[in-house]
Amino acid sequence: MNTILLGRVTSLKADFFNRDPRRVARALLGKLLVRKTPQGILASRIVETEAYLGQDDAAAHTAAGRTARNAVLFGPPGHAYVYFIYGNHYCLNVSCLPDGIPGGVLFRALEPVAGVEQMAKARGIGLAKETERKKTSLLKKISSGPGRMAEAFEITRERDNGKSLVSSRSDLRIVDDGYRVRRIVVTPRIGIVKSADQPLRYFIAGNAFVSGRQV
DNA sequence: TACATGATGCCCT
DNA sequence: GGGCATCATGTAG
Numbered sequence: 001m002n003t004i005l006l007g008r009v010t011s012l013k014a015d016f017f018n019r020d021p022r023r024v025a026r027a028l029l030g031k032l033l034v035r036k037t038p039q040g041i042l043a044s045r046i047v048e049t050e051a052y053l054g055q056d057d058a059a060a061h062t063a064a065g066r067t068a069r070n071a072v073l074f075g076p077p078g079h080a081y082v083y084f085i086y087g088n089h090y091c092l093n094v095s096c097l098p099d100g101i102p103g104g105v106l107f108r109a110l111e112p113v114a115g116v117e118q119m120a121k122a123r124g125i126g127l128a129k130e131t132e133r134k135k136t137s138l139l140k141k142i143s144s145g146p147g148r149m150a151e152a153f154e155i156t157r158e159r160d161n162g163k164s165l166v167s168s169r170s171d172l173r174i175v176d177d178g179y180r181v182r183r184i185v186v187t188p189r190i191g192i193v194k195s196a197d198q199p200l201r202y203f204i205a206g207n208a209f210v211s212g213r214q215v
Numbered sequence: 216t217a218c219a220t221g222a223t224g225c226c227c228t
Numbered sequence: 229g230g231g232c233a234t235c236a237t238g239t240a241g
Contacts, residue, residue, distance in 0.1 A: 061222080064239095068237090069236080069237060083222085083236085084237090085235090087233065087235040088223070088233070088235085093222085145223070145224070146223070148223090190222075190223095191222055192221090192222055193221090
């Protein structure tokens with residue numbers, strides 16, 4: 001993608017997503033979400049995800065079967081499922097498993113890597129005049145949370161729902177820059193009522209950009 | 216056509 | 229730590 005800015009990276013293939021969402025959610029930790037914009041490249045490391053299992057998972061949007069809204073989750077793997085929630089926020093998911101079988105992974109938190117100023121601006125956060133100490137706490141507000149990261153990447157349902165995250169022509173992609181995750185923590189998912197006890201939330205241990213409180 | 220609800224974040228206390 | 233904004237979607241009537 002942008003080899004000067006990011007070093008050597010390889011784009012993930014559709015096969016990466018063609019498996020159980022629990023495995024995809026784990027494997028996505030440490031990868032980079034990359035957006036090409038007219039103003040420049042945005043890149044952030046994926047530090048927190050949640051798996052949604054399809055028809056056997058009461059908390060998944062696909063639990064009651066296929067509808068116009070959730071069709072992407074029933075489609076081929078590696079595509080963006082974007083939905084609008086609470087009248088304010090968009091959330092980004094990626095479809096998993098083969099065409100016809102529902103399942104997906106929710107992106108919950110990102111660590112900003114490139115295009116930080118642009119992402120801060122998209123969030124209404126000013127960084128320029130801040131002290132280093134204050135900047136550190138503001139950086140966390142850019143994309144620590146599913147609604148926040150969607151806003152930072154300017155992700156909307158209109159623009160991004162159904163888009164491939166693995167196509168070389170896509171402006172929104174996921175790449176591997178060789179970063180290796182040391183330890184992964186697994187907890188129950190956040191903000192749900194049904195099936196709230198299942199341990200399907202994954203995050204990089206010790207990472208400061210994970211949303212909410214760390215265990 | 217009406218209504219309840221939600222994979223959230225912000226602001227105020 | 230709690231209330232609230234705000235609306236698309238699905239389901240019931």
